[in-house]
Amino acid sequence: MLDLSLLPDGGASWLDASGEHADIVISTRIRLARNLEGYAFTPRARDGERLRILTQVREAFGSLNTIEDGVLLRVDELPAEDRLLLHERHLVSKELAGLNEQPVRTGAAVYLSRGVGIMVNEEDHLRLQALHSGFHVADAFRVLERLDAELGNKVPYAFHNEFGYLTACPTNVGTGLRASVLIHLPGLVLTKEIGKVLAGLQQVGLTYRGMYGEGSEVVGNFFQISNQTTLGRSEGELLDYLVRVVRHVIEREEEARRVLLRDAGYIIEDKLWRAFGTLRYARSLSFDEAMNYLSGVRLAVGLKLISGLSVYTLNKLLIFSQLAHLGNSEGRALTESEANVARARYVRETLAKEAE
Amino acid sequence: MVCDLCRDGEAVIQLTEIEGSGVRQLHLCEKCAAERGVETTIGASKPQISNFLQTIHEQMPGAKGEPAQCSFCASTLADFRATGRLGCAHCYEAFESSLRDLLRRVHGNSKHIGRRYVAPLPSELPHVSSATELRDRLKRAIESEQFELAADLRDKLRGIE
Numbered sequence: 001m002l003d004l005s006l007l008p009d010g011g012a013s014w015l016d017a018s019g020e021h022a023d024i025v026i027s028t029r030i031r032l033a034r035n036l037e038g039y040a041f042t043p044r045a046r047d048g049e050r051l052r053i054l055t056q057v058r059e060a061f062g063s064l065n066t067i068e069d070g071v072l073l074r075v076d077e078l079p080a081e082d083r084l085l086l087h088e089r090h091l092v093s094k095e096l097a098g099l100n101e102q103p104v105r106t107g108a109a110v111y112l113s114r115g116v117g118i119m120v121n122e123e124d125h126l127r128l129q130a131l132h133s134g135f136h137v138a139d140a141f142r143v144l145e146r147l148d149a150e151l152g153n154k155v156p157y158a159f160h161n162e163f164g165y166l167t168a169c170p171t172n173v174g175t176g177l178r179a180s181v182l183i184h185l186p187g188l189v190l191t192k193e194i195g196k197v198l199a200g201l202q203q204v205g206l207t208y209r210g211m212y213g214e215g216s217e218v219v220g221n222f223f224q225i226s227n228q229t230t231l232g233r234s235e236g237e238l239l240d241y242l243v244r245v246v247r248h249v250i251e252r253e254e255e256a257r258r259v260l261l262r263d264a265g266y267i268i269e270d271k272l273w274r275a276f277g278t279l280r281y282a283r284s285l286s287f288d289e290a291m292n293y294l295s296g297v298r299l300a301v302g303l304k305l306i307s308g309l310s311v312y313t314l315n316k317l318l319i320f321s322q323l324a325h326l327g328n329s330e331g332r333a334l335t336e337s338e339a340n341v342a343r344a345r346y347v348r349e350t351l352a353k354e355a356e
Numbered sequence: 357m358v359c360d361l362c363r364d365g366e367a368v369i370q371l372t373e374i375e376g377s378g379v380r381q382l383h384l385c386e387k388c389a390a391e392r393g394v395e396t397t398i399g400a401s402k403p404q405i406s407n408f409l410q411t412i413h414e415q416m417p418g419a420k421g422e423p424a425q426c427s428f429c430a431s432t433l434a435d436f437r438a439t440g441r442l443g444c445a446h447c448y449e450a451f452e453s454s455l456r457d458l459l460r461r462v463h464g465n466s467k468h469i470g471r472r473y474v475a476p477l478p479s480e481l482p483h484v485s486s487a488t489e490l491r492d493r494l495k496r497a498i499e500s501e502q503f504e505l506a507a508d509l510r511d512k513l514r515g516i517e
Contacts, residue, residue: 035445037475038489040429040496044443049492123441156475158445163459164468166445170455171408171462173448175470205464232465 001328002082004089007071009114011089015319017311019134023302024250026182026222026315028136029090030239031129032148033167033176037156041168042105042121050107050121057120060154061111066146070113076104081333084324086110090131096122116143118151123168124176126151133315135181135250137243141235164231174231179242182211183249186221186299187256190268197252198223205229206245220291220318225249257303272300279347284340290321290347313354321346359385408440411461426450428493430502487516 004011014027035041036056039049058072075083075096083097083104091112096119098104109120119127128148130140158166164174172178188194198208207228210219225246227238260268275296279285285293298314300306319325326342327334334342357367365385425432431443433451442448448455459466490513497506 037445040444040492041442043439043441044429044431044496046492046495048488052488152473153476157473159473159475160445160448160468162467163448163455164470165473166448168441169408170442170459173459174463174468177470229463229465231459231463231468234470238470 001331002073002078002085004085004328007112008068011091011112012316012319013115014090014131014133015312015315016133017315019132019136019139021250022134023298023311024184024253025135025246026133026184026318027090028132028134028140028179028181029129030137030140030144030177030179031127032144033124033165033172033178034126034128034148034152035158035166035168036125037158039125042123042125043168045121047106050105053125054107054109054120057111057118057126057151057155058109060151061118063154064147064150066143066150067113067116070111070116072109072111075108075110076106081324081327085328088322088324089319091117092119093122093127096127115140116147118147124172135246137179137181137239141179141239145235172230175233175235175238177230177235177238178226179239180209180224180226181242181246182222182224183246183253184220184222184295184298185249185253186295187253187260188249189221190260191256193252193256197249201225201245201249202228204245206242219288220295222291222295222318257299261303268303269305272296272303272305276300276306276351280351281348282344284337285321285344285347286340287322287343290343291318294318294321309351309354313350317347317350357383359383359388361385361388408462411458422452422454423450425500425502425505427505430493430497430500430505432500487513490516 017023019025019028036053039045039053042050045053061070061072064070073086075086075092075098078086080098083092084099086092087094087097087099092110094100095102096104096108096110098108105121107121111118111120115132116128116130119129128144128151130144130147132140160166165176167173167176185194185197188197201208205228206225209224209226211222211224225242227242230238233241275293279290279293279297294314294317297306297309298311301309301311301314320329321343323334323336323339326339326346329346330342359365359367360382361384365387367383367385422433426443426447427450428446429443431447433454436442436447436451442451456466490509494506494509494513497503497509
């Protein structure tokens with residue numbers, strides 16, 4: 001079984017709750033889509049082409065100065081549980097891990113270093129991504145920009161004078177940049193303001209998704225907000241705009257929380273303590289259930305109703321209570337009902353330890 | 357438990373209402389909850405790609421003077437319409453004017469104004485065999501029954517080998 005603790009940062013530095021507004025914004029991710037000249041794009045490429053792309057970039061990875069020594073994982077050679085594990089840890093996309101309708105592609109790989117990763121043979125030949133804890137857009141981009149410049153000197157990117165960086169899907173062309181923040185908005189959901197806020201996002205050219213990107217359901221009041229367009233604005237403009245709008249959403253969320261406490265103090269308090277009680281003592285928890293209660297406890301910590309529980313622990317509970325993570329720590333694949341029991345145990349023990 | 361309002365459907369939602377200083381608990385079925393403006397689930401936003409695919413179907417008839425297929429990867433506009441993905445970087449040149457219209461609709465703009473990129477000189481790069489590249493393109497052309505292109509590529513390959 002894959003041991004993620006062997007990665008340079010254990011594949012978990014993005015969970016450490018550093019960074020601005022870490023109780024509301026779990027993480028910031030920025031990715032750049034790049035393709036190599038001389039090959040068909042990944043979906044149309046032949047197995048041999050994808051393997052040659054991998055060989056070509058693998059050589060370049062070995063001599064990168066901008067990031068510390070990374071680890072290259074051949075995703076196409078990993079069993080399904082390990083591919084799911086990487087996806088649950090937000091290190092590879094569903095597409096790269098072969099968790100969509102399509103099976104995993106020959107040549108699918110990921111190069112992982114501290115807070116940075118490069119997916120190879122995703123929908124585009126390269127997807128460079130930086131993943132940071134909290135609301136950390138500028139820092140995440142600085143790392144990525146340097147990495148992109150250095151890598152672009154070692155392998156030739158496909159670039160068009162008018163259209164910019166060329167991508168398999170025209171929705172990514174231009175900058176190839178997608179920045180997204182994973183944000184927790186229980187206040188806006190409880191005050192029923194969320195519909196308006198989300199509709200507003202779409203009007204200003206941003207989009208939202210569930211925790212696991214395109215097509216994923218919104219669970220536990222966690223949303224991903226990202227830019228929709230990639231062409232016709234510079235990288236800096238796209239990022240500034242996202243930052244401005246997300247700041248506004250954070251303000252709305254904080255305002256909603258104040259209203260909740262003011263108008264429904266004891267009802268909210270009761271609801272959140274019940275969520276905490278369930279997590280503390282339940283013997284079986286489904287994933288959705290755990291997410292919803294964790295959302296409640298996270299809100300309670302944000303409102304300072306519950307103390308002594310760190311945001312780092314809450315982040316870890318969110319990620320480590322998923323199916324492949326539970327299986328990984330048990331050393332075998334779990335059925336759903338086994339996972340529910342293991343999940344309840346993991347959550348119980350973690351909360352008990354924190355309470356000591 | 358039946359719904360407190362219609363006394364018919366099964367109550368699936370517990371709603372706490374605050375009126376003045378009083379609080380009341382209501383047990384509602386999905387339908388009554390929806391009528392009172394309670395969102396029972398928040399669906400994921402529609403993936404952007406579905407709108408995008410629709411745009412391709414409606415707005416991309418193929419401009420005059422554009423080739424039927426890309427000379428590098430043998431993709432056609434029909435392939436693009438079916439998958440929403442272009443075959444290779446050269447498709448952007450082959451279908452340039454159709455794509456320009458599409459990009460304007462999708463992004464509100466068709467001109468990149470972000471970072472510019474200059475590829476390293478070929479002499480600074482590890483050697484990539486052009487024969488291998490041609491062989492890949494030839495196979496793809498044959499598979500998609502683009503025989504004219506295939507013949508052309510075969511000639512080029514013979515010239516190299």
